[in-house]
Amino acid sequence: MTPEEQQDRVRAAVAAVPGWGGVAVTAEPAIPILASPSWRGVDGWPWRVVDGDGRSLFVKVMDEDAAFYIDVATAFAAAGHASDLGVGPKVHLADVAAGVLVMEDLGAGWxxxxxxxxxxxxxxxxxxxxxxxxxxxxxxxxxxxxxxxxxxxxxxxxxxxxxxxxxxxxxxxxxxxxxxxxxxxxxxxxxxxxxxxxxxxxxxxxxxxxxxxxxxxxxxxxxxxxxxxxxxxxxxxxxxxxxxxxxxxxxxxxxxxxxxxxxxxxxxxxxxxxxxxxxxxxxxxxxxxxxxxxxxxxxxxxxxxxxxxxxxxxx
Missing domain, CATH: 3.90.1200.10 (Aminoglycoside phosphotransferase (APH), C-terminal lobe)
Structure with missing residues (x-):
């Protein structure tokens, strides 16, 4: 998947989040991909989406490299449970078919x-x-x-x-x-x-x-x-x-x-x-x-x- 295709998928997912439909946003890679030493950002491409008022969302697009060791349905269900329990970021949207997860952006102070x-x-x-x-x-x-x-x-x-x-x-x-x-x-x-x-x-x-x-x-x-x-x-x-x-x-x-x-x-x-x-x-x-x-x-x-x-x- 090209960066442009990812960005299109990110924008489509964000538009489905309540309060974000029809909002002009900027989407850019959120963090550098770093396999060693911590396997950071390898399983899915991380994006940060920001609107004109400074609101932001964190979006993860699952990568095909991870398909052999990740069950997306289970991963997204678990993220939702963690959100409900307050031990994970709030999940706004989980699209298993598209492999896209939209969450709160833990920014300043985190x-x-x-x-x-x-x-x-x-x-x-x-x-x-x-x-x-x-x-x-x-x-x-x-x-x-x-x-x-x-x-x-x-x-x-x-x-x-x-x-x-x-x-x-x-x-x-x-x-x-x-x-x-x-x-x-x-x-x-x-x-x-x-x-x-x-x-x-x-x-x-x-x-x-x-x-x-x-x-x-x-x-x-x-x-x-x-x-x-x-x-x-x-x-x-x-x-x-x-x-x-x-x-x-x-x-x-x-x-x-x-x-x-x-x-x-x-x-x-x-x-x-x-x-x-x-x-x-x-x-x-x-x-x-x-x-x-x-x-x-x-x-x-x-x-x-x-x-x-x-x-x-x-x-």
Whole structure:
């Protein structure tokens, strides 16, 4: 889709929003696309629409690169639920057929999440609370675990000839062992945000948090969401343990082990997604491969940690 075709689709969607029909607007790209290190703006083209009175809307046009790993109907339903619950931007229009989502524009006073903001325990707790609140949303039409997606995306990567690390087969087989260990103790599926990339947070100057980009939302074990976030937010387990204890009202080792395993698995899943997009995308950039490489490295570090087998044993 050309930029001109996207702009036409954006304008048509905005015209269908109450109060915006027949209004003269300016549409321009909202943010730079940045795959590495945070996968920002890759799943859909972001646009900002402004009228003559200074009102603005944020519009996302889904990209064909993301079709293999995003269910648009589920993503848009999840964004709507988050809007209703107050943990995501207000959704004004969701056109699944056109792949266009029109939302409030979180502008002045709001910034995209960065790892340095997560050094503040209050911000971490606000992110965890928002994710937990979303888990009370109505059931989503999609239900899949991280382990199931690893198998599928590994097949996709091999089928398209994606460039993969030499030990990818070992990484995947280790995750199959982990999946078998986790299955008997997994919690009942609930709606989860499903994407721990820090760029999928908006944080206000006052410390308020909104979750954005519900493209990976699904029904899954709630600790899958928490585990992915703890892996993204912290380099070391002591900090993860502290945040986990605050999130769950106390430290329970078996639950923490399950969350950590999910976090390590999430790295492998994203590594495979990045590798497939790097191979298939018409966007000529090395950023997709860089992103995938880092996620493979962090997954490998987790699996080679001597404590990993102990996590499996103590589930």
């Amino acid at each position: 910034r995209v999440g960065t790892l340095d903001r997560l050094l503040d325990p209050a911000i971490v707790d606000a992110v965890v609370a928002a994710r937990a609140k979303f888990q009370a949303a109505p059931a989503l039409p999609r239900s899949v675990s991280v382990f199931e997606e690893i198998e599928r995306f590994h097949d996709d990567a091999r089928a398209c000839g994606a460039e993969l690390p030499a030990d990818t087969g070992w990484l995947v087989s280790e995750m199959a062992v982990a999946a078998a260990a986790v299955a008997p103790v997994a919690a009942a599926p609930v709606p989860i945000h499903g994407d721990a990339n820090v760029s999928n947070l908006m944080i206000s100057d006052a410390g308020e948090v909104r979750l954005i980009d519900f493209d990976r939302a699904t029904m899954a074990d709630p600790l899958e969401d928490l585990g992915g976030f703890l892996t993204e937010a912290f380099d070391q387990d002591p900090e993860r343990r502290d945040a986990f204890a605050r999130a769950t009202g106390g430290f329970e080792e078996r639950a923490f082990n399950r969350a950590r395993i999910y976090g390590i698995a999430d790295d492998l899943r994203w590594g495979l997604i990045g590798a497939v997009v790097a191979r298939r995308s018409l966007r000529e950039t090395f950023e997709f491969y860089k992103f995938a490489s880092w996620r493979f490295v962090r997954c490998r570090m987790g699996l080679r940690d001597p404590r990993f087998s102990e996590m499996l044993r103590r589930l």
